[in-house]
Amino acid sequence: MARLGQLIRASCRHRAAFAEPPNVTTDCCVVAKRQRVFYTHGRCAWLSLERTTVLQWNIDAGIQEIADNLIATRRDFHAHPELGYQENRTAGIVAERLSHYGMRVRTGVGGTGVIGVLEGALPRPTLLVRADMDALPLQEENDVEYRSQNPGAMHACGHDGHTAMLLAVAEALSHWRSELRGTVKFVFQPAEEGGGGARRMIEDGAMDDPPVDAALACHLWNNYPVGRIGVRTGPTFACADRFSARIKGKGGHGAHPDQTVDPIVIAAQIITAFQSIVSRNVSPLETTVISVTSIHGGSAYNIIPESVDIGGTVRSFSEPLRDHIRQRMEEVLRGITDAFGAAFEFDYEVGYPPLSNDGEMADLVRAAATEVVSSAEVWENEPTTGGEDMAYFFQKVPGCMFLVGSANTEAGLDYPHHSPRFDIDERALMVGASIMLCAIKRYLTGAV
Numbered sequence: 001m002a003r004l005g006q007l008i009r010a011s012c013r014h015r016a017a018f019a020e021p022p023n024v025t026t027d028c029c030v031v032a033k034r035q036r037v038f039y040t041h042g043r044c045a046w047l048s049l050e051r052t053t054v055l056q057w058n059i060d061a062g063i064q065e066i067a068d069n070l071i072a073t074r075r076d077f078h079a080h081p082e083l084g085y086q087e088n089r090t091a092g093i094v095a096e097r098l099s100h101y102g103m104r105v106r107t108g109v110g111g112t113g114v115i116g117v118l119e120g121a122l123p124r125p126t127l128l129v130r131a132d133m134d135a136l137p138l139q140e141e142n143d144v145e146y147r148s149q150n151p152g153a154m155h156a157c158g159h160d161g162h163t164a165m166l167l168a169v170a171e172a173l174s175h176w177r178s179e180l181r182g183t184v185k186f187v188f189q190p191a192e193e194g195g196g197g198a199r200r201m202i203e204d205g206a207m208d209d210p211p212v213d214a215a216l217a218c219h220l221w222n223n224y225p226v227g228r229i230g231v232r233t234g235p236t237f238a239c240a241d242r243f244s245a246r247i248k249g250k251g252g253h254g255a256h257p258d259q260t261v262d263p264i265v266i267a268a269q270i271i272t273a274f275q276s277i278v279s280r281n282v283s284p285l286e287t288t289v290i291s292v293t294s295i296h297g298g299s300a301y302n303i304i305p306e307s308v309d310i311g312g313t314v315r316s317f318s319e320p321l322r323d324h325i326r327q328r329m330e331e332v333l334r335g336i337t338d339a340f341g342a343a344f345e346f347d348y349e350v351g352y353p354p355l356s357n358d359g360e361m362a363d364l365v366r367a368a369a370t371e372v373v374s375s376a377e378v379w380e381n382e383p384t385t386g387g388e389d390m391a392y393f394f395q396k397v398p399g400c401m402f403l404v405g406s407a408n409t410e411a412g413l414d415y416p417h418h419s420p421r422f423d424i425d426e427r428a429l430m431v432g433a434s435i436m437l438c439a440i441k442r443y444l445t446g447a448v
């Protein structure tokens, strides 16, 4: 261990930064006060994450190439965004890189998905690590040199960074292949943004050959500053369902409502009653959302229309609760339309399942995170009512999805996800990739 510390001090270009000899804490990371050195095969990355100073990270020549590639790769993906199930260019680059790193590669999984298998010295256990590759149907408003070159498509959620980070992890781990006591399965999935790419990859065998024992993923997170990490045990992302309903009345003259069954008045009652489901039928200790996000009906000031269409989304954190809400919505629709002499159609589309982090896997990520950032910056994040299709993998095996802070308010890099101005502080990429590497090494050495 002492030898490792000496090696790093000898090889680190920034050794002057160490006031004292670094304390060797694990076989992959060295900690010197609040500075963190990430060690790979005699090369190190130096991350300064002091909150009180301008964040900066510097790296030794050995790993410089991986880090430079990480940002260049992210910018390349950012400039060439592709929507769900159309990630052909991205998937092609991913497959080529994974092959170059000596992995067994499978392409076209569940559409445009790519899987790379890195077999270590022992076949088991197998850890699945995943990145999503798809962009959003948005017109980018950032004026940066790497802005989207594809009109109407933009990486506004950070998936470009996820894919680049996982490629950097794949490259670094490929150097360690002989030291791995187990297998790492790199999964690059299509269509996370509503298209259910994870489910299609699983249906196409992503959890087989070799069978998967556990799973990890991360999400860049502009709700946190760069350097902060969110890890949570239990429910983290919500069920993300959508619904639509048609209220069918009887149209007529606006001056003679008594001769009609007015679907606009009925729709108003239904929308109000839907909100009562959340406040009266769900425990106040449970988080639930019913949002009616569209209402369409009518064409003129003096005509009561035949029908009104409403639609929206439901978010909850458990499948039984989701079923209960769906049932109550149907009962409300039936009861109110009956009372007014109208009829209804109801379409409830079950979306992503809730994502729940396993306790042991979350502990593993926390331990890995404190090797890269200070423990004060490893937060227990709040659950989010956003959906995340990594949940399909976690239905099969224990896993953890953690959040990697990527905002920098001073630099104007704090727009929310899905904004046409979304962008990240790219130092988050090295932080996220480092934590993922440490977590993988911990899992494959049994050190939690």
Ligand SMILES: [Zn+2]
Residues within 6 Å of the ligand: 156, 157, 193, 417, 418
């Ligand atoms: Zn998103």
Ligand SMILES: [Zn+2]
Residues within 6 Å of the ligand: 157, 158, 159, 192, 219
């Ligand atoms: Zn996302």
